[in-house]
Amino acid sequence: MGIIRIQLLIIFFLIQKKALKYYFLLLKSIWKKDYNMAIFYAKKIISTTTTILKELARFELISLYVKNNKIELAKKECEYLRNNFDNISEYAGNLMIPGLKLLNKKYNLSQEVNIEGNFDEIIEVKKLKRKIKKLYKMNIDKFDVSKIDIAFLSTYSSLIEKPYFTKSRILKLIFEKDKDKIIKYFSSNYEKMHFFNLMLSEFEIKEFEKRIMNPDDFEKIKPDVSPFFISRKKLIFNLLKNAKNFKEFTLNYFELNEEEIRTFDIFLRNCVRYDIKWPITPYPKGKVRDFAIKYGLGQKRVALGYYSFEDNERLFLDSIIEKFR
Numbered sequence: 001m002g003i004i005r006i007q008l009l010i011i012f013f014l015i016q017k018k019a020l021k022y023y024f025l026l027l028k029s030i031w032k033k034d035y036n037m038a039i040f041y042a043k044k045i046i047s048t049t050t051t052i053l054k055e056l057a058r059f060e061l062i063s064l065y066v067k068n069n070k071i072e073l074a075k076k077e078c079e080y081l082r083n084n085f086d087n088i089s090e091y092a093g094n095l096m097i098p099g100l101k102l103l104n105k106k107y108n109l110s111q112e113v114n115i116e117g118n119f120d121e122i123i124e125v126k127k128l129k130r131k132i133k134k135l136y137k138m139n140i141d142k143f144d145v146s147k148i149d150i151a152f153l154s155t156y157s158s159l160i161e162k163p164y165f166t167k168s169r170i171l172k173l174i175f176e177k178d179k180d181k182i183i184k185y186f187s188s189n190y191e192k193m194h195f196f197n198l199m200l201s202e203f204e205i206k207e208f209e210k211r212i213m214n215p216d217d218f219e220k221i222k223p224d225v226s227p228f229f230i231s232r233k234k235l236i237f238n239l240l241k242n243a244k245n246f247k248e249f250t251l252n253y254f255e256l257n258e259e260e261i262r263t264f265d266i267f268l269r270n271c272v273r274y275d276i277k278w279p280i281t282p283y284p285k286g287k288v289r290d291f292a293i294k295y296g297l298g299q300k301r302v303a304l305g306y307y308s309f310e311d312n313e314r315l316f317l318d319s320i321i322e323k324f325r
Helices: 002-031 035-048 052-067 071-083 090-107 119-141 145-158 167-176 179-186 190-199 205-213 215-220 227-240 246-253 258-273 286-295 299-307 311-322
Strands: none
Touching (some): 002 035, 035 052, 052 090, 145 190, 145 258, 167 179, 167 246, 179 190, 227 258, 258 299, 258 311
16 A cells, blocks of 8 residues: 555656646746747646645636637636636635636636626635634634524624514524534524624624724724624624523514514613713613513613613613503
């Protein structure tokens, strides 16, 4: 077995050495403006190696087709790159993307290719999905299933555009707290992976503030999640972290319609947003007081959130709170 491995390593080395030789000849042919020979060497590289040289050669091939006015062939190679972007190394992708965008903008290489937008948009989406997947794998390692219920609800209620979940399925997983099943569920598509990443996003508000106040640092280290979302999530998380009867609270929450959820989310945030030192401490009355006690949200906080609404809005909030009794 040892001899076979050595032989395979030698063959692999010779193939890579040949591919590298072809790549230098490709660059030399481009420099000499011998485009036919350059195309020949680009094809040779693509057929003889699976390394980064293969995709770099494909990029050069697209450029050569354009220079030779073989636009249809260039489009075909662009379509291949787009469809196989997930299999291209991140380093190669970052090298090629600026050039591909420029060629596409100048020659409309994607104008006759369907899937869901123009070439630039699709490549950006592919980059984003690769980033989401990478972050998702990292987050799985630090995932604490014991905190999934509050992490889930505080994330969901902080989003402006709510993701679609089959309620009975997702809530069952959240309450069962089966780590393997939860990971399997969120692994099914990029939208769910993205939501999972948001659930595990940190609450480093001060760090975000520093980045925003210093434009240079902000450009260097752009956060993956907006400070606006993180701030909203922190408010609701702080309110719910010591909540009682949490399962009942969550089930009632998901029985609300879209308009009710929008208003109730504002109420939850305001319960914490206005929780500062006031000359007079307000307390809720009646069903609002019962709501605060039942779910352990703090009477003062609930009163502040409740009295931040006025007139008809407060009447609408009353009807929502009634559903949590």
